[in-house]
Amino acid sequence: MVKSILTTLLILSCSTLSHANTLKVGLVLDKGGKDDKSFNSAAYLGAKKAEQDLKIDLKYVEATDTNAIENLHRAFARKNFDLVIGIGFAQQDAVKKVAAQFPKVKFAVVDSDVKAPNVRSLLFEEHEGSFLVGALAAMASKTNSVGFVGGMDIPLIRRFSMGYAAGAKYVNPKINFTENYVGVTGEAWNNPAKAKELALAQIAKGSDVIFVAAGASNSGVFDAVEEKKKFAIGVDSNQNWIKPGVILTSMMKAVDIAVYDTIKETQAGKFTSGTVLYGLKNDGVNYTLDKYNEKLITPDMKKKVEEIKKKIIAGQIQVPDYYKKK
Amino acid sequence: MKRIFGFLLGLTLALLLTLFAGENPWNVFTILVRSAFGSMYDLGLTLSYTTPLIFCGLSVAIGFHAGLFNIGAEGQMTMAVVTAAAVGVLLPDVPFPLAPVLAVLAALIAGGLWGWIAGWLRAVRGSHEVIITIMMNFIAAGLAGWFALKIIPNPDSQNPETALVSPNYMFKDYDLVARLFPDTPANASLVFAIVIAVLMWIFLWKTAWGFKLRAVGSNPEAAHRAGISEKKVQIAAMTLAGALAGFVALSEVVGSAGQYRIGFSPDYGFIGIAVALMASNNPLGIIVSAFLMGALHKGASDLDLETSTITRDFSRIIQALVILGVVAQGYWEWFKQKRRKG
Known part of the structure; x- marks a missing residue:
């Protein structure tokens, strides 16, 4: 005892x-x-x-x-x-x-x-990783126009957009670029319905690849591209698995x-x-490639984007940074 | 505080629900109590929730006394808070004792105007005040958001908020309540809130104006025949309701934050409805019920931190069950009365 x-x-x-x-x-x-x-x-x-x-x-x-x-x-x-x-x-x-x-x-x-x-x-x-997915978006676009749907309209998200647009223009200087934001308050991260409407509007205007950086609102854009058989690019996590086949890649932020x-x-x-x-250097940001999107990224695209990545790391490409704009 | 039984019933039911989540209800209850009153810091936070709830509770209550259901306290409060912040940012040179008075007056006018619109539409056009005030909430949120972010945004932050008001507008050093509760937003507006609740009690039961208001509330037809203009009373009641909700600017802008932050309110305007119901619209009871709801809000937000299975959403369930308990008791009393008569 x-x-x-x-x-x-x-x-x-x-x-x-x-x-x-x-x-x-x-x-x-x-x-x-x-x-x-x-x-x-x-x-x-x-x-x-x-x-x-x-x-x-x-x-x-x-x-x-x-x-x-x-x-x-x-x-x-x-x-x-x-x-x-x-x-x-x-x-x-x-x-x-x-x-x-x-x-x-x-x-x-x-x-x-x-x-x-x-x-x-x-x-x-974020701008470096966004530049890479922007380049991929421009390569995948058949309509010669790409879109961006941001969550809350703040400098942080503008930074994604700016890098993305620069990446797309780097591959194809004549590409059309449209950007929209879900809102100006915290609710913008949680409003998939509005994000979907924005994506549908961008698709109607001709965009066929849409990069979305909007937290939980992302799913709305994924729904829109699935309906219209276009491409979306996920953000922050590797989101390729959410809707295989329509998510071209994800701008991974290794939070x-x-x-x-x-x-x-x-x-x-x-x-x-x-x-x-x-940054790109230490894999803090990157584009993602896995079994869900390997059919969407051709070896040629992969080769080109890897080259761009090397050039950014080496400092041969200067990615515009929204934070340093002013 | 006749409805305390309903409050306890709702709370008990909610606590029993935690059994399903694998928690010990008694344990959850002690966490609730401890994190609402456990220290000066916790008590300060509880009181900082109490103050706006008193104002919103009074706003809803005065509507009920005039027979109107004001769901618009949230919007009236938002307009008032953004107005106070705007005055503080755009007129930085007003000297101290005048500045906060000016800001609060402007806030009361903005809140009152927002209530007046609903009251006017109700009295003159016959539009139902529930629909109108709900829609006015959305308009207020949109207007305030636009004004805060496009006209007077905070240049130093990515948060959706206005710039800070000039220091002349804050009564920081003169605020004895705030000194009692360091690091919390609790401030002297609590004293104002209690004074205003007492004033409202006097107004409702000791003045002819208050009598007219209650007469219209209990029977507009009879009041009309007695020579009371029920339209004027309805407009006045909604304007007062708006101004009362507008007092939140006192605690939020002048008292603590010094700015309008989008999303500062965890739905004070709506919890205010529960506060008013729980006190049967008695202004003095509202002080107590606002304190209870404030404690519940603070306590429940800590459940997330202290337990492993109960998340922030559960605090909503607790609040909902408490409101249901209070309403059920009201219904039960009404039912008993009816049976006695019939």
């Missing part, structure tokens, strides 16, 4: 001990939520993978309203989480404020630039890898603050 009690106590103390050593990671997702199959999904999957591989203690939340983001960060920090990761540009102010108040807690933030000794900013060279690496380095005690740039 005594023995069994002792064993139980031992097991209990072990489990609490190991619990105390486990890295506690809090993930604050944007309004799109973990099931947007795109941006937030990528972050969620990265963190989930870290949970499995690295045995960390993961807790994720989705922001309900604008006021909630700061409170969620503060709630994690107050509960002594070791690392709090904010996903999305909308979390910049919240992280800046909360990180200053909790200097012992480490923060990471995707798509926002926060300069603080305990914050790591994970930034992506999952960025999140995973940050967690891994923090666990190993190698957390560094400052900005980490993910």
Whole structure:
């Protein structure tokens, strides 16, 4: 009897001990939520993978309203989480404020630039990846015109559009380019019906490849191209699997890898603050090629786009960057 | 607070539902209580939700007293908040004590105007106020979004929000309530809200105006025969309702954020309906019911953080069940009364 009690106590103390050593990671997702199959999904999957591989203690939340983001960060920090990761540009102010108040807690933030000794900013060279898919779009277009459907009309999404248009024009200088945005508020990430209407309008005007960067609204564009038998290009995650055959490729933004690496380095005690740039160079952004779209990308197209990729990395092609426009 | 039983019934049902998600209801309840009142910080957040809910609850209640269903508190509030932000951004040189007064007055006029339109259409054209106010909500959201992002956007941020108002407009250092609750948006507007609720109680039950308003609400035909212009009263009631919702500008712009942020409201205008119903439209009861709903909102938002299976959507279910519980109790009382008569 005594023995069994002792064993139980031992097991209990072990489990609490190991619990105390486990890295506690809090993930604050944007309004799109973990099931947007795109941006937030990528972050969620990265963190989930870290949970499995690295045995960390993961807790994720989705922001309900604008006021909630700061409170969620503060709630994690107050509960002594070791690392709090904010996903999305909308979390910049919240992280800046909360990180200053909790200097012992480490923060990471995707798509926002926060300069603080305990914050790591994970930034992506979206324009470079967009340039590649723009080039592919121009090669695949039969009508000589390509379109872009953005989610919320903000500089970040304009950056996708600008790189994409430049890539298409690089391959075919005479190509027609149209761009539309779903909206100007956070709802734009969650409005597939409107995204579908925009895509249908672009198709009616002649576009046959549409790049969409609109979070959970992407599915609307995918529906539209499936109906009209045109092509779409997915974004952030590899979205080729969602509708095989009509998704030409995806502009992959390795949010999952960025999140995973940050967690891994923090666990190993190698957390560094400052900005980490993910570009073509380190596979932070890329076009995707898998079994779902291998029939759509001909070997010739692949060869050309790989060449362009090399040139961008080597600095021979200057991709225009919306952030540096002004 | 006659409807407290309905509130508890709805809450209990919601907590029992968590059994299906594999949670311990008692555990969920303690999380709710702890994260609503557990510390000064938590309490501050609860109070910061309470303030706009009092204003919106009063807005809905005054409509009910005049026999009108104001679903437009959300839109009236939005117009008021964006107006206050616009005044603060476009007229930065107004000196301090005058500046916040000016901003709030402008907000009240904007909110009141938004209510007046619905009231006028109702009284003069006979359009149903429920439809009108719902549609006015959409117009307000569109107008406010356009104005905030095209005319006075925040140049330093990609967030959909207006620029910050000039510091003259904020009563930060003079705000004793805000000092009590550091890091939270709670501010002195809470005191204003309570004062206004008391004033409204006096207005409704101690003045001739309030009597006329309630007379029209309980029987417009009889009020008309007694020489009360029910049209004027309806227009006045909706205008007042709009202005009351407009007071949210006080807590949101002048009191805490200093700007209009699109999506700042977790549907205050609609939760306000529940707040008013729960208090049977009694202004003093609204203070308490707004506090309960504020606590529920804050508590439920932390469930996501503290449990593994309950997500943010569940907080909506809890709110819905509480509203159903309150409404069911109202129906039960009405049913009993009817049986007694019949």
